[in-house]
Amino acid sequence: MHPAFSIIFFTTAAGAGYGLLFLLGLMAPSGALPDSRGFAIVALALALGLVTAGLLASMVHLGRPERAWRALSQWRSSWLSREGVASVLTYMPALVLALSWGWLGSEGRVTLVAGALTAVGAVVTVICTGMIYASLKTIHQWHNAWVVPNYMAIGLMIGAVFLNALMHLWGGGSPEFDVAVTLIIAATILLKEGYWIFIETRPANSTPESATGLGRIGPTRFLESPHSEDNYLIKEMGFSLGRKHSTRLRTLSRVLGFGVPLVATALAALAPMVATPVTVLAALSIAIGMLIERWLFFAEAKHTVQLYYGAQRV
Amino acid sequence: MTSLPTPTANAKKLGLVIDLDLCVGCHACAVACKEWNSGGHMAPLTDLEPYGRDPDGVWFNRIHTFEAGADDQHLGCGTSRTTHFPKSCLHCETPECVTVCPTGASYKRAEDGIVLVNEDLCIGCKLCSWACPYGAREFDSDVGVMKKCTLCIDRIYNKNLEEVDRVPACVMVCPVSARHFGDLGDPNSNVSTLVRERDGYDLMPEMGYKPVNKYLPPRPKKVMPVAIEGGRRELEVSNDNALLNWVDRLLSR
Numbered sequence: 001m002h003p004a005f006s007i008i009f010f011t012t013a014a015g016a017g018y019g020l021l022f023l024l025g026l027m028a029p030s031g032a033l034p035d036s037r038g039f040a041i042v043a044l045a046l047a048l049g050l051v052t053a054g055l056l057a058s059m060v061h062l063g064r065p066e067r068a069w070r071a072l073s074q075w076r077s078s079w080l081s082r083e084g085v086a087s088v089l090t091y092m093p094a095l096v097l098a099l100s101w102g103w104l105g106s107e108g109r110v111t112l113v114a115g116a117l118t119a120v121g122a123v124v125t126v127i128c129t130g131m132i133y134a135s136l137k138t139i140h141q142w143h144n145a146w147v148v149p150n151y152m153a154i155g156l157m158i159g160a161v162f163l164n165a166l167m168h169l170w171g172g173g174s175p176e177f178d179v180a181v182t183l184i185i186a187a188t189i190l191l192k193e194g195y196w197i198f199i200e201t202r203p204a205n206s207t208p209e210s211a212t213g214l215g216r217i218g219p220t221r222f223l224e225s226p227h228s229e230d231n232y233l234i235k236e237m238g239f240s241l242g243r244k245h246s247t248r249l250r251t252l253s254r255v256l257g258f259g260v261p262l263v264a265t266a267l268a269a270l271a272p273m274v275a276t277p278v279t280v281l282a283a284l285s286i287a288i289g290m291l292i293e294r295w296l297f298f299a300e301a302k303h304t305v306q307l308y309y310g311a312q313r314v
Numbered sequence: 315m316t317s318l319p320t321p322t323a324n325a326k327k328l329g330l331v332i333d334l335d336l337c338v339g340c341h342a343c344a345v346a347c348k349e350w351n352s353g354g355h356m357a358p359l360t361d362l363e364p365y366g367r368d369p370d371g372v373w374f375n376r377i378h379t380f381e382a383g384a385d386d387q388h389l390g391c392g393t394s395r396t397t398h399f400p401k402s403c404l405h406c407e408t409p410e411c412v413t414v415c416p417t418g419a420s421y422k423r424a425e426d427g428i429v430l431v432n433e434d435l436c437i438g439c440k441l442c443s444w445a446c447p448y449g450a451r452e453f454d455s456d457v458g459v460m461k462k463c464t465l466c467i468d469r470i471y472n473k474n475l476e477e478v479d480r481v482p483a484c485v486m487v488c489p490v491s492a493r494h495f496g497d498l499g500d501p502n503s504n505v506s507t508l509v510r511e512r513d514g515y516d517l518m519p520e521m522g523y524k525p526v527n528k529y530l531p532p533r534p535k536k537v538m539p540v541a542i543e544g545g546r547r548e549l550e551v552s553n554d555n556a557l558l559n560w561v562d563r564l565l566s567r
Contacts, residue, residue: 001444061439061440062437062438062439062458063436063437063438063439063440063453063454063455063457063458063459063460064436064437064438064458064459065437067417067435067436067437068437070416070417070418070419070435070437071416071417071437071439072416073416073417073418074316074415074416074417074418076316076317077316077317077318077412077413077414077415078316078413078414078415078416078441079414080414080416080439080441081416081417084416132414132441135410135414136410136414136444136445137410137445137447137521137522138444138445138446138447138521139444205520206447206518206520206521208380209382210517210518210519210520211447211517211518212380212382212397212399212517213515213516213517213529213531214334214380214382214383214395214397214399214531214532215382216531217382217383217395217397217531217532218382218383218384218394219382219383219384220380220381220382220383221380221381221382221384222378222379222380222381223379223380223381223396224339224378224379225378226341226344226373226376226377226378226401227373227376229368229369229370230370231370231371231373231376231452232370232372232443232452232453232455233443233449233452236440236443236444236453237443237444237449303444303447304447304448304518304521305446305447305448305449308378308399308401308448308449309378
């Protein structure tokens, strides 16, 4: 699939924003976060800013952005519509949380309820995002049980790494939270590696033989294209990434997106005196690494329509 | 409404039956489709830079060519089948291009099963084209909405046309009658009979979209493998001719 930057940025930024909102919603009433209005405002602004920037980026991708509101109507059948509805609904408790905890500094009942509802909304929205991809039977690399857990884990992981950096910047970090974040990163690594092993080892069901039905005659291969120039289908769904580039980019995303944040966060737990710089480094590294990871999620996805344009397997 | 209509018994399922045994790959159906639909229900069928360096445009029907049966065990000519393969929307019974649509623009008609796009509701998110395994939908980047085959809805019900012309443009134009139009929900229709007699099949049945359009396989052919003689024939140049010798040396460098 063509890796459109607007969608890559949207899913990564919004996922990270919802991960951060989830943690803020749960942790705000507990008193585990730094007792500072500056921290609360910056953390909430970062979370809501990432979510909002992501949602706006997703609208750039539309052919008719001025009609985007219509996407809220078909939640009965469409995961994209459900995601839109969930994202809009999540703003409501999130704004109450911003007011009661961020502005008024309360850790009382309003913050507790708004925080819990924000956390639920964040989880539901990210599940919907993952399901948009996981529900597409046409793309083997998306239509599997690894995709939704990966979307959830990666959102939570980026949110946790961002939150940890902010907590250390405001002098409110703790080795316990560093350890928790390290464990979240480790669990996410397992999920992502599991996904990569799955797409490497499990072939798609569809073949040129099933796509054309000519398998009844024998092995089928593409002979002639319907047209001399690339069309929409090839430009949008015919993207193919070379093996060499795929390997290099996976290494890059493993190092920047998982390795550096894991080591840096573990180091913060072991050596609190360097915790602030290393957790900030982890946050910067994970942002770049996860954009590469998400680029690969699209670039490595092979649509069945490629079988009509010369692909022998998808 | 992007939920699918509830299936009823005896419901009409209008669609095409495409005979791969007859198709000669002339692209007339694609051209007739483009011509009619440039002014039809989903018009315009935008072309960008049609005479420029990088022409691009929306087509509802495209003709691919495949070779089937060319395996290593049957080296030589005459064993494989070259098959021209026209492909357009299959108007599936359970099309996910409809259910994924977030706005209600994409819909399947209850009365005849035709899958259409309401261009006034489409936001151009392209998700329906991602959900279609067959590549039936093409995005019109000029208008910013998705476009697709309408089964020539503006021909088949068009009272201004002679009854014989109330078929999709691709069916009307086919010079070898490789395309048939009819009601696949009626077991006694011409198209259902063809599917039964010729062992018509679905494309990618594993997707579970239940395409209405069916394909008739190429008829079995007696295979007579013809061995190809090995080795290239070299141009033999006489040693006596100095000029040819010189040309030979020049070309052999």
